Amino acid sequence: MSRAQSLIDEACTVKGNVQVGPGLYIVTLCAPGIARTVQPGQFVHMLVPGMEAHVLRRPFSVYQADAAAGTFDVLYQVVGFGTDVMTRLEPGAVMQAIGPIGTGWQVPEEGGVLLVGGGVGAAPLFMFAQQLAAAGRDVKVVLGAQTKDALVTYDDYCALEGASVVPATDDGSFGHAGFCTAPAQEAIESGSYPNVAVCGPEPLMKIVSRLALDAQCSCQVSLERRMACGIGACLSCVVDTVEGKKRACVDGPVFDASLVVW
Amino acid sequence: MDASVNMAVNLGGLEMKNPVTTASGTFAAGREYDDFFDVSLLGAVTTKGVSLDGWQGNDSPRIAETPAGMLNSIGLQNPGVKALCEGDLTWLATKDVPVIVNVSGHSFEEYAAVIEALEADGRADAYEVNVSCPNVDAGGMTIGTDPASVESVVSLCRSKTRKPLIVKLSPNVTDVAEIARAAVAGGADAVSLINTLLGMAIDARTRTPKLARVVGGLSGPAVKPVALRMVWQVSQAVDVPVLGMGGICTGEDAVEFMLAGATAVAVGTANFVNPCSCAQVIEGIRAYCVEQGVSDVNELVGGLKC
Ligand SMILES: Cc1cc2nc3c(=O)[nH]c(=O)nc-3n(C[C@H](O)[C@H](O)[C@H](O)COP(=O)(O)OP(=O)(O)OC[C@H]3O[C@@H](n4cnc5c(N)ncnc54)[C@H](O)[C@@H]3O)c2cc1C
Ligand SMILES: Cc1cc2nc3c(=O)[nH]c(=O)nc-3n(C[C@H](O)[C@H](O)[C@H](O)COP(=O)(O)O)c2cc1C
Ligand code: FES
Numbered sequence: 254m255s256r257a258q259s260l261i262d263e264a265c266t267v268k269g270n271v272q273v274g275p276g277l278y279i280v281t282l283c284a285p286g287i288a289r290t291v292q293p294g295q296f297v298h299m300l301v302p303g304m305e306a307h308v309l310r311r312p313f314s315v316y317q318a319d320a321a322a323g324t325f326d327v328l329y330q331v332v333g334f335g336t337d338v339m340t341r342l343e344p345g346a347v348m349q350a351i352g353p354i355g356t357g358w359q360v361p362e363e364g365g366v367l368l369v370g371g372g373v374g375a376a377p378l379f380m381f382a383q384q385l386a387a388a389g390r391d392v393k394v395v396l397g398a399q400t401k402d403a404l405v406t407y408d409d410y411c412a413l414e415g416a417s418v419v420p421a422t423d424d425g426s427f428g429h430a431g432f433c434t435a436p437a438q439e440a441i442e443s444g445s446y447p448n449v450a451v452c453g454p455e456p457l458m459k460i461v462s463r464l465a466l467d468a469q470c471s472c473q474v475s476l477e478r479r480m481a482c483g484i485g486a487c488l489s490c491v492v493d494t495v496e497g498k499k500r501a502c503v504d505g506p507v508f509d510a511s512l513v514v515w
Numbered sequence: 516m517d518a519s520v521n522m523a524v525n526l527g528g529l530e531m532k533n534p535v536t537t538a539s540g541t542f543a544a545g546r547e548y549d550d551f552f553d554v555s556l557l558g559a560v561t562t563k564g565v566s567l568d569g570w571q572g573n574d575s576p577r578i579a580e581t582p583a584g585m586l587n588s589i590g591l592q593n594p595g596v597k598a599l600c601e602g603d604l605t606w607l608a609t610k611d612v613p614v615i616v617n618v619s620g621h622s623f624e625e626y627a628a629v630i631e632a633l634e635a636d637g638r639a640d641a642y643e644v645n646v647s648c649p650n651v652d653a654g655g656m657t658i659g660t661d662p663a664s665v666e667s668v669v670s671l672c673r674s675k676t677r678k679p680l681i682v683k684l685s686p687n688v689t690d691v692a693e694i695a696r697a698a699v700a701g702g703a704d705a706v707s708l709i710n711t712l713l714g715m716a717i718d719a720r721t722r723t724p725k726l727a728r729v730v731g732g733l734s735g736p737a738v739k740p741v742a743l744r745m746v747w748q749v750s751q752a753v754d755v756p757v758l759g760m761g762g763i764c765t766g767e768d769a770v771e772f773m774l775a776g777a778t779a780v781a782v783g784t785a786n787f788v789n790p791c792s793c794a795q796v797i798e799g800i801r802a803y804c805v806e807q808g809v810s811d812v813n814e815l816v817g818g819l820k821c
Contacts, residue, residue, distance in 0.1 A: 260551070
């Protein structure tokens with residue numbers, strides 16, 4: 254198996270690192286090599302400085318890239334030691350990131366595309382939405398978050414020309430009240446979106462892909478696994494599929510949902 | 516780069532242009548790392564453990580980060596020896612680097628059959644026999660914890676090949692020197708150590724184990740003191756060369772293993788942290804030699820003053 258794209262371990266300079274919601278931050282990194290080649294759905298494997306005895310890198314999807322400026326953004330949620338250390342990165346700090354890694358979203362041949370992003374799962378879908386909108390495709394985006402404050406990608410998605418965005422909040426503080434599975438189901442059952450792509454908590458991905466596949470839609474999911482090497486060598490990150498075990502890092506993170514054994 | 520330092524070593528008949536190889540299972544066959552540095556720079560590439568017909572490995576999650584290291588329970592997932600020959604060995608043949616194939620088996624016969632298949636292929640330069648897999652002929656236990664089983668499986672492998680035979684020892688034993696002596700009695704040309712230390716990690720919040728298999732193998736800087744101690748003990752117990760590993764991240768770490776008695780070293784978990792680790796370890800050893808006025812890296816082997 255040959256890989257189309259070669260990987261680099263790039264020294265990335267922090268340009269900004271701002272809180273955008275409860276426990277949610279966006280770090281902007283100057284890394285022209287990655288910024289200019291990253292494809293929608295790909296990720297970087299970051300060696301966060303100041304990690305003490307935490308030796309492994311951390312994988313993060315690229316939220317947005319600006320090829321001209323040579324920068325890319327990562328939207329991250331604080332869930333543990335590493336993401337907490339990341340909140341204290343100051344502009345000027347340098348960290349290594351391997352990228353751009355993985356098999357990202359595939360543009361469906363025809364028909365409208367429904368994107369479902371739960372929580373920070375909205376991040377890896379954004380470049381895909383940009384790509385689809387630029388190609389003039391009919392795109393509907395269902396975004397779920399616990400609260401209005403956590404719906405941090407909403408404005409960016411709304412700014413995309415031609416994309417209709419349906420927000421949902423668990424506490425009902427904005428948009429549809431309840432889980433985003435309901436508006437997702439509605440969109441799938443409308444028949445206007447024969448293609449679905451979903452990223453978020455695993456139960457959400459499982460439900461949405463079931464709904465999509467039952468409705469004869471194509472469906473892609475972006476899966477998370479703990480990763481050691483991040484480049485396909487160690488077999489830490491395997492996903493069970495009908496074709497056997499596949500590596501989330503390079504065979505994914507985006508998989509055809511009909512192949513995934515949940 | 517200072518060409519005046521002789522970096523070449525001989526590991527039980529395997530000529531290596533420098534003392535650094537990869538720890539099995541952390542580097543696949545090197546293809547993934549070739550984007551980062553030319554794997555031909557290595558003293559040897561050691562491939563992921565291979566069995567006869569391939570194994571599925573364990574369920575996910577397969578890894579957990581732990582202080583200064585990690586646990587893994589990959590379960591020796593591999594596509595089998597035929598696929599290794601067709602894929603990885605064919606790719607490695609385009610590289611100017613010796614290949615050590617790491618061999619596993621669930622029975623003594625399976626080890627022998629893997630080596631037979633590799634002998635027929637002819638492109639492996641040496642074998643590293645991993646005796647740390649659960650094995651039916653050792654009553655479901657790990658062969659590597661029982662000296663008689665180690666001697667049996669090594670002599671069976673020995674009867675199949677004249678190429679350098681390295682036996683990879685498990686650290687999960689009371690007396691590693693005794694196991695090393697059994698490997699040598701079976702005909703090993705060299706021994707390698709340490710494999711991972713059996714460990715466990717728990718998530719207190721969910722009250723669940725962090726690995727699907729509950730227990731796994733510890734590697735990384737956390738194991739280095741144990742590895743150094745075992746390399747030192749084994750190098751004093753047997754006359755064959757030792758391939759040392761366990762937590763090596765820098766040239767200086769590697770030098771410490773050589774001082775403890777290792778002729779060559781392997782870099783494992785460090786590859787996950789920095790994909791150029793192996794190349795940096797090679798340069799670090801060279802830099803140490805230059806700084807210390809050492810003209811031949813072999814002078815370091817067993818050079819510990821105590
Ligand atoms: C392909 C991919 C893309 C991702 N993209 C994003 C993103 O855009 N934004 C975001 O906020 N998070 C993302 N994640 C999850 C992110 O990697 C984890 O939240 C992060 O590694 C947690 O690190 P920690 O040190 O804070 O947590 P700890 O719990 O202290 O981490 C301990 C270990 O577990 C691993 N780990 C913990 N949670 C996860 C997880 N969910 N997935 C994989 N490994 C995990 C860590 O990497 C580390 O090795 C992504 C994960 C993957 C696999
Ligand atoms: C993910 C992973 C997979 C491994 N797979 C194998 C294997 O297939 N065969 C083997 O003999 N050792 C295997 N090992 C053990 C390493 O080769 C090495 O002995 C151990 O990790 C200690 O070295 P380190 O601390 O530098 O990683 C594996 C280790 C890791 C971390
Ligand atoms: S993380 Fe090593 S193979 Fe995917």
